[in-house]
Amino acid sequence: MKPTESLEDFYKSKSLDLPENYQKGLGHFNIFRSEDCFINGQMTVQYSRRDFYKISLVRGQYRYHYADKSIDVNDWTLLFHNPQVPYTWEMFSDEMSGFFCIFTESFFTEKIKGSLNELPMFAIGGKPAYQLTKDEDAEVAAIFSKMTDELHSDYAFKYDLLRNYVLELVHFALKRQPSEALYKHPDANSRITSVFMELLERQFPIESTSQRFGMRSAADFAEQLSVHVNHLNRAVKTTTGKTTTNLIAERLANEAKALLKHTNWNISEIGYSLGFEEASHFTNFFRKHTQQKPSFFRNV
Incomplete structure (x- = not known):
């Protein structure tokens, strides 16, 4: 974006x-x-x-x-x-x-x-x-x-x-009725998923070390959308075949790759900007989702 x-x-x-x-x-x-x-x-x-x-x-x-x-x-x-x-x-x-x-x-x-x-x-x-x-x-x-x-x-x-x-x-x-000239999604699940994906995407790109990824859990997104977290999870799973948690993690991992490749920030700074309090927590997350250490990925 x-x-x-x-x-x-x-x-x-x-x-x-x-x-x-x-x-x-x-x-x-x-x-x-x-x-x-x-x-x-x-x-x-x-x-x-x-x-x-x-x-x-x-x-x-x-x-x-x-x-x-x-x-x-x-x-x-x-x-x-x-x-x-x-x-x-x-x-x-x-x-x-x-x-x-x-x-x-x-x-x-x-x-x-x-x-x-x-x-x-x-x-x-x-x-x-x-x-x-x-x-x-x-x-x-x-x-x-x-x-x-x-x-x-x-x-x-x-x-x-x-x-x-x-x-x-x-x-x-x-005082007036909203316009009805809308191309609506085929069902409520699709619409909720679309807005969830938009809310997720608009948190990126991370452009400075002082910027932090805020909404990291399905509950965070459900609160923003004013829906129950179980309702959000079912809608996302039905529409995409993936869990809400998986989609958040995938997007977070992709941003981590971009920051490792295109900035000179150290590992701690990248981890902190992505919402991890400890560098070790970020390293464990990155290894889980890429099978590589952040330092190794950066130097390949």
């Missing part, structure tokens, strides 16, 4: 300058017209993780691909993108129009109850697409227009107002 797209990467990809008040790690908000970000006839957005949220009003014909579903977008649709769930999209229309806003989680810190990821449109496995009528499209466009005006105003509390406008979009969507 490609590395996470940062805000800096986003602005660079759109040939835009970072706002003058931008400070890395602090709350950030911005809004754009889609047609202003249509670069060089670009018809596809690459599949990647992002470190910011995005809400889009899209018009035309598109297909969005998520970890466990694809969404056909026709005419007017309100879309919500969670940074934890990679996506890509294809454009089938000749022209693009609409709006989108981007914001970091810290933009909402201490301003709303709970996590943004608890909202249905941002939850993993949730419903990100909301089909609109022509009149509803006009209502949503008006909210985005107010956001644009407010962002460029001198009002001292404009960011509080912008947070309210974002929540207005959220509640506008919650």
Whole structure:
């Protein structure tokens, strides 16, 4: 999987300058017209993780691909993108129009109850697409227009107002039924397995010795997916023929091989980044899954 797209990467990809008040790690908000970000006839957005949220009003014909579903977008649709769930999209229309806003989680810190990821449109496995009528499209466009005006105003509390406008979009969507134009998996087991695999994969690549592999057990994933661990294990076994534990171990072993071959980190650093407290525990794990010691594999 490609590395996470940062805000800096986003602005660079759109040939835009970072706002003058931008400070890395602090709350950030911005809004754009889609047609202003249509670069060089670009018809596809690459599949990647992002470190910011995005809400889009899209018009035309598109297909969005998520970890466990694809969404056909026709005419007017309100879309919500969670940074934890990679996506890509294809454009089938000749022209693009609409709006989108981007914001970091810290933009909402201490301003709303709970996590943004608890909202249905941002939850993993949730419903990100909301089909609109022509009149509803006009209502949503008006909210985005107010956001644009407010962002460029001198009002001292404009960011509080912008947070309210974002929540207005959220509640506008919650009052409507999610789009049904989804390519659904053939059964619940397939869908649960797909989201599990996405959650596993988005923990990689390990890019620094300070980064740690977090979810290492089936129970960790079951808690994140809000399902019983036995239900997750049965779904994964039915779909893949392998246990949840085996799939986690296989992916962990593959990452260990990559780190051994492509970094100069020592064995202890690699083991620690992969969640092992002791180097000996990592060595035992690696030997079990590759029949080789880490040091031997690195030097072959």
